[in-house]
Amino acid sequence: MSTNDGVNVRMIKPPHPGETLKELYLDPLGLDIENTANKLGVSSTHLKEFLNGSRGITNSLAAKLADAFGGSAQSWLNQQKQYDDWQSNRIEYTASGLNALRYQYQYMLVIDVEHTCDANNVIPVDERELIELGAVILCCKTLKVEAAFSSLIKPVEHPILTDFCVSLTGIQQEKVQQADIFPVVFNRFLAWLRNYPRYLFCSWGAYDRVQLELDCKRHCIAELHCEQELNIKKAFAKIMKIKPRIGLKRAMEWLKLAYDGEHHRALSDAKNAAKILNLLLQPELSETMSKNMRLDIDALVEGEEHIKELSSAGFVNVSSEKKALHPANCFKQFYLPKLKAIGVSSEDIIARLGISKDQYCDFLTGKVVITNSFAKKLAALTGMRAEFWLRAQVKLNVVTEDKGAALNLKAESDELFKQFDNSELQEKLKISKIAGAAKGILSHIKANHSISDEESILQAIERAVEDKNSSKNDKS
Known part of the structure; x- marks a missing residue:
């Protein structure tokens, strides 16, 4: 780095393609911005921003510049890349x-x-x-x-x-x-x-x-x-x-x-x-x-419009898969760093949650079940509504409680595969029974936990059946 009277000055920079256009073509040829913009098929504002370096070049504009002033489209794009590399x-x-x-x-x-x-x-x-x-x-x-x-x-x-x-x-x-x-x-x-x-x-x-x-x-x-x-x-x-x-x-x-x-x-x-x-x-x-924690959209009980607005802004990255997230993990990854960043100590957090140090440690390790009163304290501390913390706990309970049911479904599906041969009638009956078994478990989940993922899970089951059939056909 060089200095001038104590003030930093930049190393030699490559020209922005807009600067090249202005210095080598527009000024020497006496071309005005409006006519040049019309010739290039862009607005005058677009061209002005490009000339002063506040707008970058696009593939389309590079091709038009090559046609109008010579050189290749790639040469114009290369100037932009060199300029951008210098910038960063x-x-x-x-x-x-x-x-x-x-x-x-x-x-x-x-x-x-x-x-x-x-x-x-x-x-x-x-x-x-x-x-x-x-x-x-x-x-x-x-x-x-x-x-x-x-x-x-x-x-x-x-x-x-x-x-x-x-x-x-x-x-x-x-x-x-x-x-x-x-x-x-x-x-x-x-x-x-x-x-x-x-x-x-x-x-x-x-x-x-x-x-x-x-x-x-x-x-x-x-x-x-x-x-x-x-x-x-x-x-x-x-x-x-x-x-x-x-x-x-x-x-x-x-x-x-x-x-x-x-x-x-x-x-x-x-x-x-x-x-x-x-x-x-x-x-x-x-x-x-930077871990980019993904929040399940079903756990954000803030209303559809609020969820949609958050997601479009990029603040909530909705996972393509439904994954239960323990409320303690959510707190540790999403809220605890921000609390620490603004100077809130662990002692302050413990005091505001109204729990002991041991209970706080148990909460962070996932050993504490979220109750209504604790959810309200978390809401006051983090700004996220109590319903969020309760819903996260419910989703965790669903996965934990029904893990055995899912394993039973797999065992029943495997058993059904063994009982039927490849005839068309038996294939239909097999899929029907597997779907019936799945629906029974899903009905239980839906009745007890107020969730509905029936369509996606049944589709996954049917894909599994089709994959199994394809595997059998390949062997035969």
Whole structure:
């Protein structure tokens, strides 16, 4: 890494394919964005975002660029790959990978920006301007916040904030009107940053850096670069094994972390992104979370819409198989790490559950049966409704109690195979008897435990019969 007055600068970077298109074709040939977009069959907004590096190339666009400007589609795709590799700089988005990266630096700069915007994207992407810059410095060794920077910025190209922008950020027009313009604020930011050399650039998502570069170019200022850039949003998605589109506030809610300040304010968002980064760098939490515990959808007694919404967000990964999960395992894998992460000790947990240390150990090892009163205490502690804990216990009981019945069904099925030959009539009778035996056991389960998996289990039984028949036919 090279430095310039104590501020990190990036090693030589490969060009984004959008930069190549602009520098080698559009500018020299005098081509405007609208006509070029029409020629490529994309929207003007799409092309602008591609040119400024905030949008990547697709196979389709690569083919169109090759047809319109030469080269092969693969050569355009290769430029994107080289750029992406440079961007990530081989960052391994795992708990161990992030910790290894962390010890290569002294500090982590967690940055967030707010920019001019409107409800209908009337303001072109390349005309968006910073209206607030916020950042915090995390010590790589202690993971504690050592300093913070915050400043409003006066926009110049679109000086009047839209109602949408004011509503979204809470930033008032009179406040930005009194603020300094970007060059003044950015120089003040760089002077502050010089106190923290060898930093790792971090942000929630990749756009904050893009917007910073847009403003630097607009004011003819040297861009702020660093050797590596850590995308906290990507790290969160990779480690937690959830969909990457999760927003910052939603991630905080899922981790049960209190939101510091107001959402869509630069310093507040930077502080909260730093909180999440702090958790991701704790090996115990990350290792537990990265197991991607699967919750059975039948155990989530929260209502269909709530379950559907959680699943689509990626927070609940519904298993393709019905597996009973002991409530203690659920507590250990899903809630205990989060409680520890926010500073709740084992002693605090024992006190809030109203049990002894020995009883707590028995609970963690699966020796305690969940009762109504204990389920309510777990609900108060974890935020998950008491019905969830009771239903998890019921499902465990079903599997435990009916394991013998399942074994009896297998024995009866094997016996039926021995009693019948391969005639068509006897095959039908055999399947009927096996299905009848299964239905008898299922009826017992359904009557006593209020569950219904009849169709899937019967289909499995019939497949087993067919497989057995196929095996016999192959031998004959």
